[in-house]
Amino acid sequence: MTLDVIQLDRLVRQIPHEQLSSRRWFRSKARQIADMKLEDSAALVAEPGGCDAALLIVRVSFADGGTDELYLLPMLSEPDASGTPSAEAEGIVAVRDPQTGAVLREPRDGDGVWRRLAAGLAAEMTLTGLHGSFVFHALQPVPQVRLERRLSGEQSNTSVALGDRLLLKLYRRLEPGQNPDLELPRFLTRAGFDRVPAVSGYIRYIPARGKAIVAAMLQAFLPDAVDAWQWLLNELVVEADPDAALGAVGRIGTITARMHAALASQADDPAFPARPASLHDRRAWRASANAQLERALAAAPQLAPRAPAIRAAFDGIVAATGATLSRIHGDYHLGQLLRSDDDFWVVDFEGEPARTLMERREPQSPLKDVAGMLRSLDYAVRTVARGAPASGSDPAGSLSAARQAFLQAYVSGGMPIDERLLRAFELEKACYEVHYEANNRPDWVWLPLQALDRLTREG
Numbered sequence: 001m002t003l004d005v006i007q008l009d010r011l012v013r014q015i016p017h018e019q020l021s022s023r024r025w026f027r028s029k030a031r032q033i034a035d036m037k038l039e040d041s042a043a044l045v046a047e048p049g050g051c052d053a054a055l056l057i058v059r060v061s062f063a064d065g066g067t068d069e070l071y072l073l074p075m076l077s078e079p080d081a082s083g084t085p086s087a088e089a090e091g092i093v094a095v096r097d098p099q100t101g102a103v104l105r106e107p108r109d110g111d112g113v114w115r116r117l118a119a120g121l122a123a124e125m126t127l128t129g130l131h132g133s134f135v136f137h138a139l140q141p142v143p144q145v146r147l148e149r150r151l152s153g154e155q156s157n158t159s160v161a162l163g164d165r166l167l168l169k170l171y172r173r174l175e176p177g178q179n180p181d182l183e184l185p186r187f188l189t190r191a192g193f194d195r196v197p198a199v200s201g202y203i204r205y206i207p208a209r210g211k212a213i214v215a216a217m218l219q220a221f222l223p224d225a226v227d228a229w230q231w232l233l234n235e236l237v238v239e240a241d242p243d244a245a246l247g248a249v250g251r252i253g254t255i256t257a258r259m260h261a262a263l264a265s266q267a268d269d270p271a272f273p274a275r276p277a278s279l280h281d282r283r284a285w286r287a288s289a290n291a292q293l294e295r296a297l298a299a300a301p302q303l304a305p306r307a308p309a310i311r312a313a314f315d316g317i318v319a320a321t322g323a324t325l326s327r328i329h330g331d332y333h334l335g336q337l338l339r340s341d342d343d344f345w346v347v348d349f350e351g352e353p354a355r356t357l358m359e360r361r362e363p364q365s366p367l368k369d370v371a372g373m374l375r376s377l378d379y380a381v382r383t384v385a386r387g388a389p390a391s392g393s394d395p396a397g398s399l400s401a402a403r404q405a406f407l408q409a410y411v412s413g414g415m416p417i418d419e420r421l422l423r424a425f426e427l428e429k430a431c432y433e434v435h436y437e438a439n440n441r442p443d444w445v446w447l448p449l450q451a452l453d454r455l456t457r458e459g
């Protein structure tokens with residue numbers, strides 16, 4: 001069953017808007033979709049533009065008239081609706097052509113589409129679309145795989161296990177230019193940092209005009225991986241082993257220092273600068289910190305009495321003349337580390353999803369990552385205490401122990417810490433959290449508010 005481009009475009013336009021916007025990987029959930037249309041399509045087997053399975057790029061425009069977004073949709077067509085899946089039940093995009101009865105839908109495990117992508121990587125194939133082509137690159141030999149299993153769980157992209165050695169991460173929201181999620185792990189491996197899964201291939205879409213877009217990355221699959229957030233909570237709650245947890249937090253500090261040292265180790269590479277932060281840089285940091293405070297105040301006016309102390313701490317950013325800049329992880333928290341093989345691995349280098357790709361590739365203070373991890377540890381400790389209020393646990397004590405274990409290991413790993421600058425970044429992050437929680441999980445606002453209280457008192 002092969003669909004032509006005209007049919008494909010018609011079907012794409014018929015995808016219910018709320019189906020697309022409710023998918024986990026759809027970024028702009030708060031914006032109202034005005035229109036969707038086929039930007040390009042490349043058949044995985046049939047002739048160019050025809051479809052049995054195909055990689056589609058869909059352009060989404062919004063009612064607010066703001067910037068369009070491009071999304072990658074791997075799709076396949078079935079001749080009739082007999083096996084019509086419930087898009088809702090499966091969490092996939094699916095649409096039925098009222099004229100022909102054909103169904104266009106995202107692949108399921110076992111359809112063989114993911115396997116076909118792996119074979120394409122092994123063969124370094126090129127898929128020709130209408131306005132560009134998908135080019136497959138292998139950095140290492142890609143073995144033939146039988147098993148294909150889409151990972152479930154909290155994700156902003158779509159990751160598929162291929163056999164037991166490989167993971168294919170398909171980027172959904174497509175942005176032109178270098179993707180740090182591909183760029184940083186490759187660089188880190190080259191720089192000798194071994195706590196990141198090795199990249200073994202990638203797929204780029206090269207449009208006839210404009211910059212290439214990274215559409216997918218192939219990396220080493222970590223067996224039996226759980227993220228460090230789940231692992232740590234399990235260690236604290238189920239295993240009730242605070243010493244093991246503390247040791248692990250120290251290990252994360254060591255790994256973080258090694259990652260930051262590696263990121264700053266090749267300053268002659270123009271994509272990986274490492275230099276002192278200028279006055280101009282520090283003023284920009286202060287401005288963005290103050291902007292977070294204003295958003296937090298708008299969301300939680302009860303923060304107002306703390307605002308002068310927070311602003312004073314942000315002024316300290318400008319005074320931090322020893323601060324340095326380099327590429328950083330950019331969205332660093334316990335959920336971005338995986339526990340596998342009795343150690344931790346760092347993943348997901350895309351950076352903060354709300355920022356543009358260019359912003360996410362800017363050099364930053366490594367202490368922003370450190371602050372992110374400290375905030376994550378605070379969340380972990382408070383989550384444990386909230387779950388077991390009768391256990392007599394001492395969240396303040398656990399937090400300060402965890403904080404110390406992490407920072408001590410980080411410093412022992414050779415990375416300097418300016419305490420005042422670090423505290424300012426923690427305050428900034430907590431302000432961001434106040435705004436986030438107020439809008440998404442109002443019964444958690446107390447947590448960052450409490451942190452702001454503590455951090456301003458300690459400061």
Ligand code: ADP
Pocket residue numbers: 151153154155156157158159167197219220221222223225226227335336338347348349350
């Ligand atoms: P996203 O951008 O979709 O959040 P992540 O890179 O954070 O993607 O990965 C999402 C989840 O997929 C992780 O939390 C983890 O459970 C799993 N995962 C990611 N990378 C690997 C890997 N190399 N091996 C095994 N599982 C992984």
Ligand code: MG
Pocket residue numbers: 155156335336348
């Ligand atoms: Mg992630």
